[in-house]
Amino acid sequence: MRPGLKVYNSLSKEKEIFEPLNAPYVGMYVCGPTVYSNVHLGNVRTFMSFDVIYRYLKHLDFKVRYVRNITDVGHLQGDEDDGEDKISKRAKLENLEPMEIVQKYTNDFHDVMAMFNILPPDIEPSATGHIIEQIEMTRTLLEKGLAYEVDGSVYFDVEAYNKTNHYGKLSGRKLEDLISNTRELDGQDEKRNPVDFALWKKATKGHLMRWPSPWGDGFPGWHLECSVMSTKYLGANFDIHGGGMDLKFPHHECEIAQNHGATDEEGAKYWLHTNMLTVNGQKMSKSLGNSFLPSELIAGSHELLDKPYSPMTVRFFMLQSHYSSTLDFSNEALTAAQKGYTKLANGLKLIGELSYTEDGAEKNEKAIKQIEQICNNCYFAMNDDFNTALTIGHLFNLLKKINSIHTGNLKYSEIGEEVFDKMISTFKTFTVNVLGLVEEERINSKSVLNILTDLYKEAKDAKDYDKVDEIRAKLKDLGLVLKDMKTKVDWAYEE
Ligand code: AMP
Ligand code: ZN
Numbered sequence: 001m002r003p004g005l006k007v008y009n010s011l012s013k014e015k016e017i018f019e020p021l022n023a024p025y026v027g028m029y030v031c032g033p034t035v036y037s038n039v040h041l042g043n044v045r046t047f048m049s050f051d052v053i054y055r056y057l058k059h060l061d062f063k064v065r066y067v068r069n070i071t072d073v074g075h076l077q078g079d080e081d082d083g084e085d086k087i088s089k090r091a092k093l094e095n096l097e098p099m100e101i102v103q104k105y106t107n108d109f110h111d112v113m114a115m116f117n118i119l120p121p122d123i124e125p126s127a128t129g130h131i132i133e134q135i136e137m138t139r140t141l142l143e144k145g146l147a148y149e150v151d152g153s154v155y156f157d158v159e160a161y162n163k164t165n166h167y168g169k170l171s172g173r174k175l176e177d178l179i180s181n182t183r184e185l186d187g188q189d190e191k192r193n194p195v196d197f198a199l200w201k202k203a204t205k206g207h208l209m210r211w212p213s214p215w216g217d218g219f220p221g222w223h224l225e226c227s228v229m230s231t232k233y234l235g236a237n238f239d240i241h242g243g244g245m246d247l248k249f250p251h252h253e254c255e256i257a258q259n260h261g262a263t264d265e266e267g268a269k270y271w272l273h274t275n276m277l278t279v280n281g282q283k284m285s286k287s288l289g290n291s292f293l294p295s296e297l298i299a300g301s302h303e304l305l306d307k308p309y310s311p312m313t314v315r316f317f318m319l320q321s322h323y324s325s326t327l328d329f330s331n332e333a334l335t336a337a338q339k340g341y342t343k344l345a346n347g348l349k350l351i352g353e354l355s356y357t358e359d360g361a362e363k364n365e366k367a368i369k370q371i372e373q374i375c376n377n378c379y380f381a382m383n384d385d386f387n388t389a390l391t392i393g394h395l396f397n398l399l400k401k402i403n404s405i406h407t408g409n410l411k412y413s414e415i416g417e418e419v420f421d422k423m424i425s426t427f428k429t430f431t432v433n434v435l436g437l438v439e440e441e442r443i444n445s446k447s448v449l450n451i452l453t454d455l456y457k458e459a460k461d462a463k464d465y466d467k468v469d470e471i472r473a474k475l476k477d478l479g480l481v482l483k484d485m486k487t488k489v490d491w492a493y494e495e
Helices: 040-059 087-096 098-116 127-143 159-164 173-180 222-234 246-264 294-301 311-319 329-355 367-381 388-407 412-434 443-463 465-477
Strands: 006-009 014-017 027-030 063-068 147-149 155-157 197-202 218-220 237-244 267-274 275-278 328-329 480-484 488-493
Touching: 006 267, 006 275, 040 063, 040 147, 040 237, 040 267, 040 275, 040 311, 040 412, 063 222, 087 098, 098 294, 098 311, 098 443, 098 488, 127 147, 127 155, 127 197, 127 218, 127 246, 147 159, 147 480, 155 222, 155 246, 159 173, 159 246, 197 222, 197 246, 218 222, 222 237, 222 267, 237 246, 246 267, 267 311, 275 488, 294 311, 294 443, 294 465, 311 488, 328 329, 367 388, 388 412, 443 465, 443 480, 443 488, 465 480
Parallel strands: 027 063, 027 237, 237 267, 275 328
Antiparallel strands: 006 014, 147 155, 155 197, 197 218, 480 488
């Protein structure tokens, strides 16, 4: 079933037939988290969308190399070149080493990914692990006349690049408009043009994260790491580059310019962008203060939540919309998702209990045709730019047939063993392997517990004793106790 997959390419702005550069190998790069805070549910939506894409490509027998980076330096506050490094800022606030911040929030990120059954990538490189390569690419861009140095910092020269290329082709912008819409240089600014962006920034006195370079001590600009790590692990030309819609400009636009400028190759062939998780129509974001954390969701402790929701309910909720549509958070939608997920989970339980038995009934060609059609429809839906929403609808139709067999309204022999097996395996494969929806108890409960333990510790530090008691009571119901240790909080089974 490999042929026929179509993907919406943000670069051509068209749905294109997916033709990897070097089939069956597929290279996929997705911008990972900036590890200076806990990931929120909006971030989860983006990583979950690419998880399904990864899973489906693998299901189609492509040999996927999935690279998802960790941004652990260079992402500045306000995303401007003169902001403060997000990780350094957090390190000062929490009185920790920057690398402690990085480790703490990388651990949290991994726990959250496991909790939502999001598969780890094949390579998870970090920006600080690739300083040498970033210096190298900066040097190449300087040699090619596409960058310039000012007082220990190096900037990408957008106008020079745009002479023979189109800076703005991904996000549909024109350089002239960009220049007239940006603020004037204020005299203090070292850049030749306000649209230029930093490849390398000089570290001022007291700047915590710094490395030696040919231009003095400094640190890399945010956009550079993704250009360097994607080309290092996937080559100058590779298949898929993904990220949230909000990264299209300037991050991905700058990446394209750097890749093309440094290698003369095109970089990614297909650009895929996920749309935003919103709250009352507004993008969920830390800076807007409307984000909530996975831990608050499973504990039901956020003011916007009527009750707790399980990770699989949330996964179902997210996959019920297409990745390129916005998805608005609401209790009603989550409650409906809980019902929908439970139906699928019962289906999974049921197929484990059914086994084909000849019962002598006559063949029912109509039922056979219907089942085969539904099985094909699952592929058609996923082949149509990974339409998970439609796929779920088909799985419900398949479940109706499975239930008919279970209740005896449809006899085993009416459809025959081969069709029965196909029906069961299609249901299982698409629900579990492709959509990643599993029976809840199969989820790694330890990662869920780690997250709850962190929430407990935060409540305790904030002296929110009502919340502390509430979390203790909820865990007690599950037969677990929390133990306050000197430096951390542990959990144990209640004896
Ligand atoms: P960050 O750690 O902020 O760089 O974000 C990690 C990923 O989450 C990026 O691909 C963002 O585009 C994505 N993202 C951020 N906010 C949302 C949201 N509200 N909905 C969906 N994806 C988001
Ligand atoms: Zn990136």
